[in-house]
Amino acid sequence: MNRIDRLQAILTQLQTKKVVKAQEIADRFGISLRTVYRDIRALEEGGVPIGAEAGVGYFIDDNYSLPPIMFTTEEASAILIAGKLIPHTSDKAIDQSFQNALYKIKSVMKTEDKAMLEKLESSVKVFNGPYEIPQRDSIYLQDIQQALVKSKVLKLNYFAHYNQEHSMREVEPIGLLFYALNWHLIAYCRLRGDYRDFRLDRIRNLEISEETYHRILDKAFEEYLAREKEQYQTFEIELKMEKQMALYIHEAKYWYGYLNEKDDGQFVNMKFLNPDLNGFARWILAMTDKVDILSPPNLKNMVGEMVRKLHEKYQDT
Known part of the structure; x- marks a missing residue:
């Protein structure tokens, strides 16, 4: 990117936030802080009223009128x-x-x-297979975003899947996560006295209260994610399977923590990282005799026990 294009892009970036840090600009364009300072000075010399707050960042005067942004x-x-x-x-x-x-x-x-x-x-479509999942009327995404911005306590009627029960919760939201094809609200639950993960499609009713809570959102959210990562136990799994089976599970393997594979001609060695050995064992059962479990040993024992129970259940038929 030449300097003129970069100056225009920096000007656009300054419009996206109340205050933009010099390091954010440097990281975006892969330039040094010294170059950032020179570019900001060039914009100021060109008549753009850029303010600076020591140790915080740059901002554009609210009264400055910018031309409409053109998209490529x-x-x-x-x-x-x-x-x-x-x-x-x-x-x-x-x-x-x-x-x-x-x-x-x-x-x-x-x-x-x-x-x-x-x-x-008209030439781009998203295809979900033969069975279209209907779009939900509301999973309260806008309400939760509003509560996050204004630091408002939320009152939830939440359906817990594990015990099939509804409960009323007062929570202090700290962030939104999208994983496993669903949005999740991360919040401090006053009922449980700790941070909890609430799947949005299980919220039956949501109300934004007038009560304000006091938490440093960025810090609380990062601490939660770091804690979850530390507690998230995963198992390294290695399988040896016939080539045809490896081709058959080509798409499915990514759902089970696929890492890499080595093809030696007739067989393929695959490595996975997965937190649920029980669920992984059930997936392996579908491969019957086309796969060998190389590690861990307890996964092999788990599959063997499942096979034994299946044999006992169906041996008479």
Whole structure:
């Protein structure tokens, strides 16, 4: 990227946040802090009123009027692709907000770029197989985001899957996580006296209270993630399977913590990292005699016990 393009990109970045740190700019463009300082000075000399807060970062004066941001064809295409995924990973409220934003983006594009995007619109689809999962009316994503920004206590009617019971919770939200194809609210639960993970599609009702809580969100969220990572026990698993079986599970293996594989011609050695040996053992059963368990030994014992129980259950038939 040449310097003129970088200066324009820095100006755009300064519009995205109240205060932008010099290190954030340096990391984004792969430049030194000294280069960042020179670029900021060049923008100031060009008439852009950039303020600086010592030890915090840079900001643009609120009264400064900037021209509309023009999107490149590649940037608009990337946003369109994201829009195709939104209905499958959120709810109707978020989808509607995103589509409204997309209309605004299209309104400032050049005519030829609009035509390109219109053609691309009908040529990109997300296919979930023969059974489409209906989009949820609401999983409270917007309400939770609002509570996070305003540090408001949430009142939840939560359905716990493990005991099939509903409970009322007052929680202090610290973050949102998307994993295992679902959104999760991470919050301090006053009932349990600790941080908990609430899957959004199991929240039956949510209310934003007027009560404000006091937590440093970034710090609390990072501490929670670090703690979870430390407690997350995983097992290294090594399998040896026939080549045809390796081809058969080509897609499924990624769901079970696939790491790498070595093909020696007739057989394939695969390594996995997985936290649930019991669930992994059940998956191996489907491979019957086409696979050998090299490690760990207790996984082999687990599969053997499952086979024994199956034999006892079905030997008469």
